[in-house]
Amino acid sequence: MIRKRTNDRSNSRHQPSSLWRKCTNFRALKQIHAFMVINGFNSNTPALRELIFASAIAITNTIEYAHQLFTHIAQPDTFMWNTMVRGSAQSFKPKNAIALYREMDNRGVKPDSFTFPFLLKACTKLCWINMGFGIHGRVLKFGFGSNTFVRNTLISFHANCGDLNIASALFDVSERTDVVPWSALTAGYARRGKLDIARHLFDEMPMKDLFSWNVMITGYAKQGEMESARKLFNEVPKRDVVTWNAMIAGYVLCGSHKRALELFEEMSTAGERPDEVTMLSLLSACADLGDLDNGKKMHCKILELGSRELSKLLGNALIDMYAKCGSIERALEVFKGMRDKDATTWNSVVGGLAFHGHAKESIDLFTEMQRTKVCPNEITFVGVLVACSHAGKVEEGHRYFDLMRDKYKVEPNIRHYGCMVDMLGRAGLLNEAFEFIHSMEIEPNAIVWRTLLGACRIHGNVELARRANEQLLKMRRDQSGDYVLLSNIYASQGEWDGVQQVRKLMDDNGVRKEAGHSLVDADNKALMHYLFESKPKLKSRNQIASASNR
The missing domain is CATH 1.25.40 (Serine Threonine Protein Phosphatase 5, Tetratricopeptide repeat)
Structure with a gap:
């Protein structure tokens, strides 16, 4: 009986490696961790390596749990340190990667060629230029300057936020057949607006990957050079969601909102699944156009994507779109359905209500906002002052203006002053408005x-x-x-x-x-008619259509 139990325990020591294949979520991770503790694997190095890898990298949003586990490992090896640095660099708190490296250095653990690329990626993400230069010095000190992986990451760091001259020098000694340094340097020049140099590198590349195409398309789109972006977009051998997003965002950025919506139709026809970035650009286009019908379609598309709960970014964009398109009721529905709200969420509704003439509701919502942990900011008070102006609440307007400065330490800007002048002017207090300006x-x-x-x-x-x-x-x-x-x-x-x-x-x-002009919507087509005294008034649709052809 004793022998059987021993054999069972011996066999169980080989079970964790197979169990990791089933570790696809946080609950499974904790169950396997519990299994390890019960069966004595909490001191087994291979098992601990897999546990750290799963929690830091393999499973989404479990990096905090990985940090808790890591602190209880007495002597983590270099692989575990690197895994934690990598997971932290990829997380929302990349500065933790730098903190881990400092701790690693204090404990005398020697880094290897895998440590530095993760650290450099964290520095790039944080735009920590001085720290990145320091890491570059450590790379040279430990003799990893000729390592291809390390050198490519150094090129990426210097190209993005370091020194472009250093990036170019490192590129010159790199393997010209490797697409990574080409892409990194091209991306650096493109992101800094030096599109002529980036394009030269792009054209000279012996082999182009999708990243390189996307970098150039995005670079042109951000500079408003949509013809050049579209030409590359049409030539790219294979597109992904980033390619489509770059073009859609570019059209929105330069005010070609209808072209952005048309391109989204092409994207859907091509079978490409949109992501949050796509929908944010399209909602912005609908908001700027005041296109409620397309805005509703985008809302339906977001729901089709299967998100159980709207992210703050999407929720805020939807509220902004509905408010700008005149559907404050729908904006309120989205607002009430959001669990996680930030200042932008509240501002969109407070301002939307104010600009649509619902002054009392706007002020009531601001009062409710004050009871939450969300702190009002300068944009909040623009909405509140507009509400007071529309409602003729002069005394309240003065009180909120003082509250903004005295309690929330928000210094009034030109928009706040403009709202106060408008409020006094609407109320007929013209002399007071004149004195206020002075x-x-x-x-x-x-x-x-x-x-x-x-x-x-x-x-x-x-x-x-x-x-x-x-x-x-x-x-x-x-x-x-x-x-x-x-x-x-x-x-x-x-x-x-x-x-x-x-x-x-x-x-x-x-x-x-x-000359004055008016915008007339006839048969769903917007016609611009310039009104000259010599022309008769247009009454019928046929007259309108005829006038538009003159």
Whole structure:
């Protein structure tokens, strides 16, 4: 009986290696760890290696657990140290990789050729230039400068955030048949905006991998050179989601939102599965276009991707899109369905409610935000002040303006001052608004004076309008709208001499009023009609269509 138990225990010592194949999630990891403790494997080096590898690298989001395990290993070998450094470098806290290396050095554990690439990747991710240079020195000290893997990572570090001259020098002594150094150096030049050098390297590459294609397409897209990006996009032998994302994001960045949406249709037809980056770009396009129909389609697509719960980024983008497209009800639905909210989440709804005229609801939501652990920021207070302005809550507006500075230590910027001027102007407190502008701690811009000028037109205050316009003309003399606004104020009060003076001032400054225009949606096509006095008013769809062809 004793012999049988011994044999069972002997056989069990060979079981962990097969068990790791079943270790696909955190629960399984903890079960195997428990098995190791019960069966005495917690001092078995091969088993500990597999345990650290599984928790630090193989299973997603278990690096913290790996750190807890690692602290209880009395004498981890170099493989375990490297695994922890690698896992930390790839995590959301890459600085832990540097901390581990320092501890490794303090304990006299000698690094090997696998240690430094992981450390350099952490430095690149953190943009820790001085630390990266220090690691480069250690590489040379330990004699790993000629190691291909280490040298390629050094090229990548210096190309991305170090010294491009050093990256080029390392590239010159590297194997020219290896695609990695070519790609790393090309990426470095492209990401720093030196597309001419990057393109030269790209064209000279003996063999191009998908990473290289994506780097060049992304580089052109970020610089707004969409024709060059599209040409490469059409030539790339095989595309992945990064390739599509680069083009879609590029179109959004340069304002070609409809082309971004069209490209997404091509992406879907090609069978490429979008990811979070894709959807964020498309939601931004829908928000900028005010395209609610496509925005709803993107929301459905996000749900089709199978996420149980929206990420903060996607949730915030959806709220922003719905708010900008005028569907504040849907924005609120998304907001209420999000468990994890940050300042951006709250800001989108507080601001969305305010700009859609739901002042009370906006202020109530801000009050609720104050009860949470999320701290309001400068954007929050823009929304709150807009709400107070629309609701005519002058006293509350002053109170929130003071609260922003006194409690939350947010220094008011030009937008906050502009909101206060708008609030006072809407309430007819024009003299107070004028005095407020003169008491500002920063220089008022043209928008602030224009806001006051607009309030003077509403309330018919010619004298303050003239003074506000004088300040505007000191900043800019080429905006016809400024003159027209003052002219209309004079006209509304019957002061025709003032109207004539404004027109003469426009002529003296060489300012011409642009022709007015309106946007008409006929048969789902947006037609721009310039309204000249000689043309008759357009009444029917046929007249509109006819006028558009003149």
